[in-house]
Every structure is written in structure tokens, then in C-alpha cells.
Amino acid sequence: xxxxxxxxxxxxxxxxxxxxxxxxxxxxxxVAQPAxxxxxxxxxGKVVFPGQAVHFDLVRDKSYxxxxxxxxxxxSVFLVAQKxxxxxxxxxxxxxxxxxxxxxxxAQRLPGDAMRVVFIAGRRMxxxxxxxxxxxxxxxxxxxxx
Numbered sequence: 001x002x003x004x005x006x007x008x009x010x011x012x013x014x015x016x017x018x019x020x021x022x023x024x025x026x027x028x029x030x031v032a033q034p035a036x037x038x039x040x041x042x043x044x045g046k047v048v049f050p051g052q053a054v055h056f057d058l059v060r061d062k063s064y065x066x067x068x069x070x071x072x073x074x075x076s077v078f079l080v081a082q083k084x085x086x087x088x089x090x091x092x093x094x095x096x097x098x099x100x101x102x103x104x105x106x107a108q109r110l111p112g113d114a115m116r117v118v119f120i121a122g123r124r125m126x127x128x129x130x131x132x133x134x135x136x137x138x139x140x141x142x143x144x145x146x
Contacts, residue, residue, distance in 0.1 A: 035128070038078040039066035040137035042095050045085035048121045050100055055118045057110065060089075066136035067107055067117055076101050078139060079119060080127070095137075097127045098144055 041063050048054055058064055070077050080099030082090045102119040109115055125141040132138040 035140040037131050037138050039070050040078045040139045042082045042090050047081045048079045048100050050124050052121045057114050057116050059114045062136045071107050076103050092130050
């Protein structure tokens with residue numbers, strides 16, 4: 001379906017790609033939408049499933065920074081398990097690719113640079129690509145295909 005937005009003909013597809021009608025041209029122009037990015041928290045020895053309400057104490061600098069930014073911006077985060085619980089600073093190859101989108105319900109600072117966070121887990125997603133590794137993990141996601 002075509003829409004008129006700011007005097008231009010626009011078509012939005014199911015995959016959120018936008019087509020602009022470029023006045024009398026045979027093919028409309030394709031304009032790619034930037035992918036939404038999520039701050040990622042990698043958990044040691046825990047797996048979160050859709051629909052769960054869970055709490056964790058976070059002590060890693062990356063996790064702490066990601067939660068602080070997400071809370072300030074009112075964003076959801078991506079929760080995923082790491083492959084080895086003993087790994088202190090995991091790299092992308094040390095992290096599973098499937099996790100859940102989660103809403104932060106409560107974040108409380110604890111003594112000793114730790115933070116207790118309560119999450120409500122949403123739908124299952126899969127990592128499409130890593131956007132940033134520092135100061136925290138930031139990823140783009142795609143629907144999980146079982």
C-alpha cells in the first residue's frame with residue numbers, strides 16, 4: 001500500500017524497507033532503514049527463557065555500563081548466555097547467538113560497584129551482527145528461526 005507523506009508517495013514493506021516514488025520513474029528508490037541496536041548482557045551459567053521474570057546481580061563493567069545506558073534511555077536489552085561460565089571477559093565467539101529481549105523493571109545499586117537488576121524476558125531473538133564491543137556489547141538482532 002502506498003502512503004502520502006510530506007507530499008511524497010511512500011510504500012512501507014513488511015520487512016520495514018521503505019520505497020519512495022521518485023516521480024514518473026519506472027522503479028521506486030529503495031531506502032534502507034537503519035537496524036535497531038540493543039545493548040547486550042552476557043550471563044555466566046544462566047539461561048533466560050521467554051516469559052520469565054528474573055533478577056541478577058551484575059558486577060562486570062560492560063554489563064553495568066549497558067544497564068545504566070539502557071535505563072537512562074528507557075530501552076530494552078538483549079540477554080544471552082555465554083558458553084563458559086569461568087570466562088571473565090567473553091569475546092563474541094564465547095557467547096551463544098540466541099537469547100531474549102528483556103524489559104528492565106528495576107535496577108538497584110549495591111555496595112561494591114554491583115547492581116541488582118530485575119528483568120521481564122520477552123521474545124526469543126538471534127544475534128545478526130555485533131555493532132560495538134566497547135564500552136559494552138551492542139548488537140543488531142533478527143527473529144529466531146527454530
